[in-house]
Amino acid sequence: MRLNHLLILFCLMASLLFVACKKKIDYPAQPNSKIESFKVPVSDGEISGVIDEGDKTITLYLPFFYQLDVIDPKIKLADGAILKEKIVPVEVMDSKTTYTVVGADQSSSTYKLVIVIQQITPLVLEEVSTATATTKWGIGNGFIAVSGNFNTTDVTKVKVYLVGTDGKEIALSPSASSTTGIGVSLLPSGKTYRLANLQVPQTIDPGIYKLRAKVYSLVAEAKYPVEIVYGQPQVTYAGVTAKSGETFKISTKAEVFHQFSEFSILVNGQKVVFPIVSFTRTEAVIRVPEGTPAGVYRPTLKFEGWPAATYGWTVTLTP
Amino acid sequence: MLKFLKNGMGILMLALLVSVSTSCSKNDNPVTEKPIPLDPLVAPGKVPFYKLQRVENFRVETDDKNPTEVKLTAYFSLDNKEEVPVSFAKTARWDMAFGGLYNSFLSGNNGSDGTNFGYGGSGKGGIIVLKKPFGEVTDVPAEIDFKTKGNVVGTDDLGDFGEGTGWYLYDFGGKIRGDGSEQKTHVAYAMPEIRTVVVRTAGGNYAKIKMISCYKDAFTADKWFKDTPHMFFTFEYVLVPKGSTKFEIK
Numbered sequence: 292m293r294l295n296h297l298l299i300l301f302c303l304m305a306s307l308l309f310v311a312c313k314k315k316i317d318y319p320a321q322p323n324s325k326i327e328s329f330k331v332p333v334s335d336g337e338i339s340g341v342i343d344e345g346d347k348t349i350t351l352y353l354p355f356f357y358q359l360d361v362i363d364p365k366i367k368l369a370d371g372a373i374l375k376e377k378i379v380p381v382e383v384m385d386s387k388t389t390y391t392v393v394g395a396d397q398s399s400s401t402y403k404l405v406i407v408i409q410q411i412t413p414l415v416l417e418e419v420s421t422a423t424a425t426t427k428w429g430i431g432n433g434f435i436a437v438s439g440n441f442n443t444t445d446v447t448k449v450k451v452y453l454v455g456t457d458g459k460e461i462a463l464s465p466s467a468s469s470t471t472g473i474g475v476s477l478l479p480s481g482k483t484y485r486l487a488n489l490q491v492p493q494t495i496d497p498g499i500y501k502l503r504a505k506v507y508s509l510v511a512e513a514k515y516p517v518e519i520v521y522g523q524p525q526v527t528y529a530g531v532t533a534k535s536g537e538t539f540k541i542s543t544k545a546e547v548f549h550q551f552s553e554f555s556i557l558v559n560g561q562k563v564v565f566p567i568v569s570f571t572r573t574e575a576v577i578r579v580p581e582g583t584p585a586g587v588y589r590p591t592l593k594f595e596g597w598p599a600a601t602y603g604w605t606v607t608l609t610p
Numbered sequence: 611m612l613k614f615l616k617n618g619m620g621i622l623m624l625a626l627l628v629s630v631s632t633s634c635s636k637n638d639n640p641v642t643e644k645p646i647p648l649d650p651l652v653a654p655g656k657v658p659f660y661k662l663q664r665v666e667n668f669r670v671e672t673d674d675k676n677p678t679e680v681k682l683t684a685y686f687s688l689d690n691k692e693e694v695p696v697s698f699a700k701t702a703r704w705d706m707a708f709g710g711l712y713n714s715f716l717s718g719n720n721g722s723d724g725t726n727f728g729y730g731g732s733g734k735g736g737i738i739v740l741k742k743p744f745g746e747v748t749d750v751p752a753e754i755d756f757k758t759k760g761n762v763v764g765t766d767d768l769g770d771f772g773e774g775t776g777w778y779l780y781d782f783g784g785k786i787r788g789d790g791s792e793q794k795t796h797v798a799y800a801m802p803e804i805r806t807v808v809v810r811t812a813g814g815n816y817a818k819i820k821m822i823s824c825y826k827d828a829f830t831a832d833k834w835f836k837d838t839p840h841m842f843f844t845f846e847y848v849l850v851p852k853g854s855t856k857f858e859i860k
Contacts, residue, residue, distance in 0.1 A: 334722045334731060335722070361697060
């Protein structure tokens with residue numbers, strides 16, 4: 292009987308214990324300062340950035356063929372979080388952009404943006420010179436063309452440089468004489484892109500230069516150099532009007548003035564030389580001699596090393 | 611069974627069984643997740659729908675000494691009524707570009723057209739010019755009528771060097787709309803009385819636009835001369851939302 296009582300008591304106690312046995316298990320709290328998605332709209336949809344919470348990076352793989360200069364991301368944050376920075380377009384070659392998120396729980400996280408432009412490699416720049424013949428380009432020449440597997444028709448994406456012995460890169464600029472553009476050809480060797488109407492800067496020194504091209508992060512250099520020289524000077528259309536005794540200016544946006552020795556007109560078959568007051572690579576000041584009769588004349592200019600040339604534009608001398 | 615239950619031991623065992631089966635539960639889902647509302651992913655534009663907007667003297671690059679030299683295209687956001695930096699060309703942040711000769715040729719923002727300034731970006735825009743005055747344009751044109759190329763709406767065939775239907779008449783010699791005087795040569799006459807530009811914005815909204823002038827502080831043809839400071843655009847427009855079929859001003 293006593294054993295029975297003990298057993299009953301035990302069962303009662305056990306029942307009470309079991310009913311009391313409840314435990315709630317909560318997940319550990321996660322910081323609220325998170326970027327949940329990073330998307331970049333493009334012409335045919337969106338590209339999603341890969342968010343790594345471990346090293347707090349957002350990596351965006353951007354195919355080259357969108358030819359973007361900037362990305363304009365759409366960022367989704369955790370509920371209640373705010374972004375310290377304003378969302379603005381980011382240059383595709385940028386490597387310094389970060390995003391700081393402050394969560395509703397006041398925690399803070401900083402993400403670094405990494406943009407990887409996916410390009411076809413290697414970049415190849417076609418030779419303009421050979422082992423035995425070095426191509427010469429005049430200072431200011433605005434009709435330079437280079438070819439390669441640039442894989443873009445956007446002229447702003449292909450940067451071409453002359454590299455001197457000091458290693459300094461001097462960029463070829465869009466031509467002031469014509470429209471710079473990229474044409475695409477399909478050759479037996481494959482697709483080739485020709486970037487035409489670049490200009491050798493008017494300020495560059497003559498000499499031997501390496502030729503280098505860059506497309507986004509890819510770089511290519513030609514094996515053989517080019518030689519930069521003083522080419523035949525050009526005069527940008529002048530249409531001068533002046534009076535006897537006055538000065539006027541002529542200028543060039545193309546091949547520069549070099550060793551400018553004579554400016555003359557023909558008056559009744561006689562050569563009348565106009566003094567060259569001064570000249571720089573891009574501009575010359577000419578004086579009309581006193582007593583030169585009024586009229587419309589075509590000028591002849593002489594630069595040493597080049598034949599004298601008579602131009603189609605005119606000098607109009609007024610009374 | 612009854613005999614078992616009458617037995618006190620039976621009752622206790624039953625109680626034990628019940629208590630065990632109802633206790634010791636573990637809640638695996640302590641927090642109920644609230645659905646997270648979608649954040650607006652693109653900031654809404656500053657310009658309200660259905661309200662007439664006026665832009666005066668929007669200045670673009672020009673150079674009379676070198677008129678044919680390529681100038682920087684200018685980009686304008688109709689959704690926000692402001693100029694957008696050139697560096698943002700391949701984004702959806704602008705709606706109408708001013709490019710070409712004297713930056714007088716207009717285009718929409720379309721990322722899918724290789725000739726468009728926004729190529730590669732996410733702009734879904736386009737442009738069309740209608741042979742009607744602003745007040746008579748009530749219907750939004752069909753999607754298929756919008757052009758997506760760059761520099762597509764400029765000089766009108768009514769003037770010199772016309773390129774189809776344009777927003778302005780160019781009077782090279784000064785005799786089409788002018789009196790033939792030297793100061794009336796090379797004048798660009800906006801034609802709001804017979805032309806209205808319609809733009810589908812980068813985000814898909816629609817704007818009908820009255821191009822009023824390209825001369826600074828001069829909004830009527832009697833004030834336009836060769837030497838009037840120019841390429842300062844004045845225009846009015848009303849924005850309606852994506853999916854609209856009618857232009858309304860409320």
